[in-house]
Amino acid sequence: MSIPGLGYIAPAPPPGSAAAAAALVETTTIKLEPFWEYRFEVPASTTLTVRLVSGTAEKDGTELAPNTPYVFTRLKSKINTWQTCELEITSPNPEGPTTPDQTSLVSYLNLHMKLEAARATVQRSIEAAGENNISAAGMGPRVLVCGPANTGKTTLVRTLTAWGVRMGSQPMVINTDPTHGMLSPPGTLSASVFATIMDITTEWGGTPSSGPTAIPVKLPLSYMYGLRTPEENPKLYRALVSRLAAATTSRLAEDPEVRKSGMVLDTGDLSLTNPAGYEALAHVVSEFSVNIVVALGSERITADLTRRFAGQKTTLGEEIVVVGLEKSGGAVERDASFMQGVTEAAIKEYFFGDVRRNLSPHTQSVPFDAVTIWKVVEDSTTASSDDDYYDPAASETSLEKVEPSLAMASCLLAVVYAHVHDDPDTIRDANVMGYVWVAGVDEAKRKLKLTAPVPTRLGDRPMVFGNYPEPVIGLTG
């Protein structure tokens, strides 16, 4: 495929298209006993197709449809069953381990049912208060999942969301971990309401595109943070978290379905040696009025958080409950190169779509002077105390206006909903409209080549970028 200005785009090889690969693919059928799970790791180069032959099975809480092939790639995940099931696996390497994992799943299920119970209670109070007065009613549970790296935090968030959706809730999922994106590239904080079935073949599904999708698309609200961890610029992080919290809370104030369903929050890796992580977490908890904190896979963290939130109340006057649960059994380590691959694939998918849907981005040449680009600055020296956060002067350090340069080649820029003449704080607080990718920088001619998802004039909105996500060289193959 040749795209003007982009040259040859290497599309992801469609599964099984290569004759050589097809020859190596084998199909096996595995049978899972109750509470067993099939764990699989699919590298980017191959695919794995799963078909539910009989019984019931779910991936991260979303049920597989019977006799429907699901194609996975670049994924380490698992499919589990509560009852029994038979799965047909087609892959070059279908032999994944099947193992029992009950304790963690059982506790997640109980947690979910407890959430559903709370939702039911709120539902009644909303009905009693009347549609126009829902802010007088209670609010659904706000659950935050935290823990060390590789404990299955996102998996639990996804599972709780999927179970909620299955039972008719519309939970608001909020990702406060800039390392991974949710319905949005890494480096962003985002939120979305999940009211419809989730796409199990991807982490969260894609962002809206112009075409129809077999799985209803979810509409995210995202903010550009541009750094990997909250510690790299605590002030900016806090400001964006507060902004996201304000927007999501407003949605909860107006939308009875979402209000009843509450929020599920994902967080970044927590480490005992990093007190700044705790500070960031505490900020998230207070901003979103989190009333249930689930700490995965670390009793120490559970104890620390229990102590920290003991006696504290949310803005709604609820006690903050901290509960420690086991990490999910299949949680595996995903190394940096794997994650980098995931990031690149996500960005590629944003512009070009995936095997199921081909998207046509648009690349154009823009003079340096026609665009306004801001860069997120690292400012980890800032003390993370609350006093600093409220200092309005300090926030100016979060963004700085930069002249296009070769340094931003292959970077991802966020186009935000603000005007080019707005002050840095407004731009910082503006939500993301979309992303463009810097396809090339010609300093001599003072021109930028930008790839945008849609053909549009790019100079009207400020663009923001940071050190994260890292430049994606591979986008143009």
Place this chain on the structure above:
Amino acid sequence: MASYQESEHFAEDFREALEDLQVNNRYDIQNLTMIARENTEHALAIAQTLQNHIKRVASHKKLPSLYVLDSIIKNVGTPYTLFFGKRLFETYMDAYASVDMPTRRKMDEMLKTWKEPIPGSIDTRPVFPPDVTRPIENALIKARTSAMAAQQQHYRNEQQLLGRGRPMPQQPPVPYRNTPTPPNVRPSSQASGYPVNHSNGAGPFGPPPKAPSQYHQHQSVTMPTRSTPQPSASMPAFQPPYPGGYGMPQPGISVDALNNDIQQLIAASKAEFARSPHDPSIQTRLKALLDLQSILQTQNLPQDQLVLIKNRIAELAVTIRATPAQTPTPVPIAPAVAVAPPPSAPPAAPKVSIDSLLGSGALAALLARSSATPQVSTPQPPPATMAIRSPPPQRVELPKPAASAPSDALSLVEMLRKAGMIPPPTAGPSSGSTPAPNHMPPMPSLPFPLPRPVVSGPPTVENMTSDITFTASSLKQFRPHLVPLLFESLGTQCTQCGRRFKNDAEGKKKKTAHMDWHFKVNQRIAEADKAGQNRGWLVDEHDWVGTRETIDVIGGVPTAQAAATQGGSVAKLPKMQYIPVPDDPVLLNSVCPICQEKFKQVYLDEEWAWEDALEVGDRIYHASCHREATGGSSTVAAVKYGGGGRGTPEPVLGKRKAEVSVYHPSFLHMLPPKRIHTSLLFNSRNTDHVFLKQDDLTSLRAGKLKMEV
């Protein structure tokens, strides 16, 4: 380091706590683990106490105690790993030798988890280092091999008696015994996870009075096993202590000897009865014994039945003798009786049922007695056997034990039934006709017994989860009644996406609409493949807040509008609309706020008009754009785009024709919330999601663009 004396005191306390552990009770095990965690300064003393305890307790209590060990190892780890590791071989093998097959299987599973990393831990090292677990494994393999050999030998010898005692692969082979040793008769115990077990290690075949010596004999046999990791001679250690004769029918059991034993028991029971006349268990037992005596005296029973009786008597003898003295002699507990067929009478005989021999009350009583400290003898809640983590696989393997429930036990029961020893029971042997109140009937798909849901009031989620608290222990407890809420209770699955729809009228209606939606989307996807697609911009904060998710249908049948737009053909749209070209120069240069295109001027009816145009408020739209945007209700004149909403982007994004997609697919969300509500959600559009409206529009625009390019 704690002083020696302190440790000793502590160990004493810990021992007492351990003795309260009767069954595989998760809470108790957790408590003990907690104690161990909080007192690591006494780790050595605790480890020693626990290991001694495991060695000392009756075989049916070994498993819970081992689970304590397991739990401590997995939840606390060092220094316990070190202390337990030293004597693990001895502890494990000693216990293994004295427990029944189901318990052994559980021990096998536990051992397996010891070779793996702790679930939920970042540490990838196994629970115990391989140099600790390997000798145990080797010894077990060796024992199994010789047991297998012995079994084959036995096959040859006892062809005619062979029932279904085939060895299960992957499992410790069940040494075939056609003699009704108690362990084989209790398949229900494994289904429930309840460590029902008898002192088969303590010589069930020995005449009761000789039991102690029998025990010693057994010990001496096992000694070599423990002293060397390569117990070539260890095989007998895993068998009932009749090295030469296991599996063989007992040579002549004298009815007189039995009568004597029963007589002694009756005497002992009478004495007990005199001490505590109000204890119903003693009464029941006494009566059962008397009945048994009369049966023995009046009827001529075959040898194999005598063996059964003898075993029961032996156990009862131990009970009656042991409990008052509080010695750590194996204390058989009642549920065993439930399935171990006592000499229940031939049809005509006075009814000596299992229940009457050791009825429900008796069980509780016995349980209470065998506990060292009475304050814990409050009837245990139905045993919540789910241990903290010990050992995870155990709980998921129900189907296996159920399937492989020592088949020789089944055959035995069968045999007895044929002989008229067991009245055809209401339930099969594995479904446990256990009368004990705290003994759950095994649940078919549940690996372990759980408290029944305490549901008060209607079965709402709230009521069903009222027993769950936000604590790790409560959340870990499996509540089988909650699982169907995610499956069966939600109805049947959509074959395309797996979503469930209830089977009631409303659910069916929803499902019809949903399938309709699938059909349409699939159709659109096929069409969209032809036209180019791209990612859309996201909506701004304000509109996002105003967005409402719409799932499935609100209206039901698709309207004509929807059908028309869905076809994606402009030709199907209603009659073209025209407005006169406006006089206002500002309006004259305006573009359609939706598609950013100019209006086409035509000369119509003596004046210039704009084709496909519609004036709404003070703005002019393409009628088709407007219709698509508002879902066909072009009469909603109040709708304004781009106007009032704060932060709604101005339509300034350029003049290129293709830029229509700038506003796709999300511009609808830029409508103020209330308007979306009225104009979009309740207008009978049969879409699954509000965004899908964009699809209509896009395919239309795509088609249009194509023509114009």
